[in-house]
Amino acid sequence: MSTSALGRYAFINAKLRSRIGSMLDDRQVEQMLQSQSLEELLNLCKGTPYEPLLDLYDQSADIQRLEAWLFSRSVGLHREVASFMSGTHADVVTAMTRKLEVENLKGMIRLWFSNTVKRQNIDYRYGYLFQKEIVSEIDWERIVNAPRYEDIVTALARTPYGEAAARFEGASLAQSGLFPLETALDRVWVSLLWSVVGNLPADDRKLVKQVLDRDADLKNIINLVRFGYLYDLSSDTLRTLMLEGGTVSSTKEFDSYLACPKEDRSPQALVARRFPDLAKQLQEAGAMTTERQTLLVERYLFAVRRKSFRAILRGYPFSFGVILAYFYLEDRQDALIRTMINGINYGYRAPEIREFAL
Amino acid sequence: MTTQAFKKRLVLSLLFTLLALALSAFVFTPPLFASESTTVAATAAPARGDLMWVVISAAVAFSFGAAAAGYAISHVGAAAMGAMSEKPEIGSQALIFIALAEGLVVFGFITALMILGKV
Numbered sequence: 001m002s003t004s005a006l007g008r009y010a011f012i013n014a015k016l017r018s019r020i021g022s023m024l025d026d027r028q029v030e031q032m033l034q035s036q037s038l039e040e041l042l043n044l045c046k047g048t049p050y051e052p053l054l055d056l057y058d059q060s061a062d063i064q065r066l067e068a069w070l071f072s073r074s075v076g077l078h079r080e081v082a083s084f085m086s087g088t089h090a091d092v093v094t095a096m097t098r099k100l101e102v103e104n105l106k107g108m109i110r111l112w113f114s115n116t117v118k119r120q121n122i123d124y125r126y127g128y129l130f131q132k133e134i135v136s137e138i139d140w141e142r143i144v145n146a147p148r149y150e151d152i153v154t155a156l157a158r159t160p161y162g163e164a165a166a167r168f169e170g171a172s173l174a175q176s177g178l179f180p181l182e183t184a185l186d187r188v189w190v191s192l193l194w195s196v197v198g199n200l201p202a203d204d205r206k207l208v209k210q211v212l213d214r215d216a217d218l219k220n221i222i223n224l225v226r227f228g229y230l231y232d233l234s235s236d237t238l239r240t241l242m243l244e245g246g247t248v249s250s251t252k253e254f255d256s257y258l259a260c261p262k263e264d265r266s267p268q269a270l271v272a273r274r275f276p277d278l279a280k281q282l283q284e285a286g287a288m289t290t291e292r293q294t295l296l297v298e299r300y301l302f303a304v305r306r307k308s309f310r311a312i313l314r315g316y317p318f319s320f321g322v323i324l325a326y327f328y329l330e331d332r333q334d335a336l337i338r339t340m341i342n343g344i345n346y347g348y349r350a351p352e353i354r355e356f357a358l
Numbered sequence: 359m360t361t362q363a364f365k366k367r368l369v370l371s372l373l374f375t376l377l378a379l380a381l382s383a384f385v386f387t388p389p390l391f392a393s394e395s396t397t398v399a400a401t402a403a404p405a406r407g408d409l410m411w412v413v414i415s416a417a418v419a420f421s422f423g424a425a426a427a428g429y430a431i432s433h434v435g436a437a438a439m440g441a442m443s444e445k446p447e448i449g450s451q452a453l454i455f456i457a458l459a460e461g462l463v464v465f466g467f468i469t470a471l472m473i474l475g476k477v
Contacts, residue, residue: 010433014440022444 005203009318012084016326020313023333024048032340033350038063041344049073050337063345068128070334075100075134077330081323088199089320092208094135095196096327098160098189101134105161106182108143112152115144117174136160149173164188183241190216190243204320207312209245211324214308216245217274218301224248224257225267230294232262248274267297275300306332416470423466430459 024032028044035041042054053066078100082093107129114120122144131140136159146152149170156162164184173181197208223241227233233241235258242249257270272279278300285296309328312321336357343353438452 006433007436010436011440014437015444016440018441018444018448 005201005318008085008089009322012081013317013322015084016081016322017313017317020326020329022049023329024336029336033353035340035344038341038345041340045337053337053341063341064128066341067338068130070338071100071104071130074330074334075130078327081326085323088196088201089204091196092193092200092320093323095189095193097135098192100130101136101138102161102185102189104130104134104140105138105143105156106178106185108140109152109178109181111144112146113173113178116147160192161185161188180237180240187243190245194244200320207319207321208324211308211312211321213246215305216243217248218305219243220246220248221271221274222298222301224254224270225294225297228257228262229265229267230290234262235259267293271297275304412473412476416473419469419473420463420466423469424463426466427460427463430462431456434459 028048032041032044035044038057042057045051045053053069056065056069057063075097078093078097082090082097085093111122111125111129114125115122126144129140138159139155142155143152146155149168153162153165156165164187165181167184168181194212197205197212199205200208220242223243224238227241228235228238238258239249248254251273253270253273257265268279268282271282278297281296281300282293285293288296305328309325313325315321339357340353343356348356434455438456442449442452
């Protein structure tokens with residue numbers, strides 16, 4: 001039986017909006033930023049969804065455990081939302097959960113790399129990674145303890161990541177590092193997400209495509225600026241970083257950005273047509289270091305993303321938009337908490353932490 | 359559903375409701391439109407066929423009210439449960455919205471009584 005949008009989203013819309021209403025507000029965040037110690041910060045988490053962090057810190061005084069808890073909470077939230085949906089809608093949420101799975105997989109492969117290639121001790125680090133099933137059945141321990149890269153490929157053979165992993169070889173990764181493999185894995189989950197979005201009903205499909213296209217554009221611009229302008233990666237490598245979706249990679253600005261020599265690349269020319277305000281800001285900030293300019297671009301594009309999710313929350317309530325906006329806000333809040341925990345732990349002050357918390 | 363489509367559906371629903379009300383008024387209140395002789399006849403005991411239509415009208419009024427209330431409560435109730443599962447303190451506010459939906463069956467019931475009262 002087909003369900004109307006009202007029937008499908010009545011429960012989840014009310015539930016997620018209630019959660020959004022309980023998220024940290026600006027006053028609480030400001031208070032947290034002013035904390036003088038980690039204990040003070042975690043005490044301010046009382047009565048918020050982050051209250052368990054306080055107990056966890058009391059037991060271990062280990063901030064990596066706090067980060068591990070934030071990750072497992074995020075997995076739990078994705079799974080919970082998927083359990084309230086059905087059919088294609090649940091498939092889309094599950095595909096979104098794959099982002100976390102890929103993050104975890106990248107973390108495991110980094111551990112393997114440290115252990116096998118760099119010969120570092122990884123025993124204490126393995127405990128901080130998520131070791132349960134996220135979406136696919138992956139034997140995490142087998143990946144970390146793989147004697148050769150080929151064994152990782154075998155361990156991933158029955159997952160959607162097997163094909164991407166098989167395109168690389170242990171020897172070449174030891175030379176180039178894990179960056180190419182990690183970007184290939186990122187592209188896998190984005191492509192899996194696109195493949196299920198096509199099965200959504202027309203209204204939801206249109207909305208989710210709009211959001212994914214916009215996100216792909218923002219992420220691609222950020223990658224082009226960060227890796228092409230700040231880190232001077234080659235044009236061929238930059239092309240492999242481009243995520244599926246969006247229009248950035250089919251514009252003439254993109255072609256000319258990649259065609260010109262590395263030292264002549266201009267983020268301003270890249271964004272001039274799509275974000276004239278940002279181009280103006282970059283022009284005014286001409287004397288800035290490349291790092292500051294990159295940060296300016298990232299800040300601007302993150303603000304664009306934030307605005308668009310706020311617009312979704314103000315719009316028609318019975319759509320997939322509420323789920324996308326909820327995950328975005330949860331992600332942002334987790335990132336903020338993580339930045340504050342690390343910032344305060346390493347002795348940074350409020351203005352510096354605010355700078356990092358995009 | 360886009361905002362545009364939602365507005366279109368809302369306008370259509372309102373038009374449909376108005377049309378249904380107008381039709382009901384026309385069908386269920388014959389004495390207002392009847393000639394004097396039929397009015398006199400109506401005050402007398404109704405014929406068997408007329409009685410059947412009165413009962414059907416009352417049943418339709420009540421059952422539509424009940425069905426509409428059921429539909430509304432299924433959605434309002436689901437939303438209320440969703441919100442209350444996160445914030446139990448809003449339970450009493452949620453009940454108000456459920457009661458508003460419940461009102462539809464009361465309207466149907468009163469309409470049915472009024473129709474039956476004409477017998």
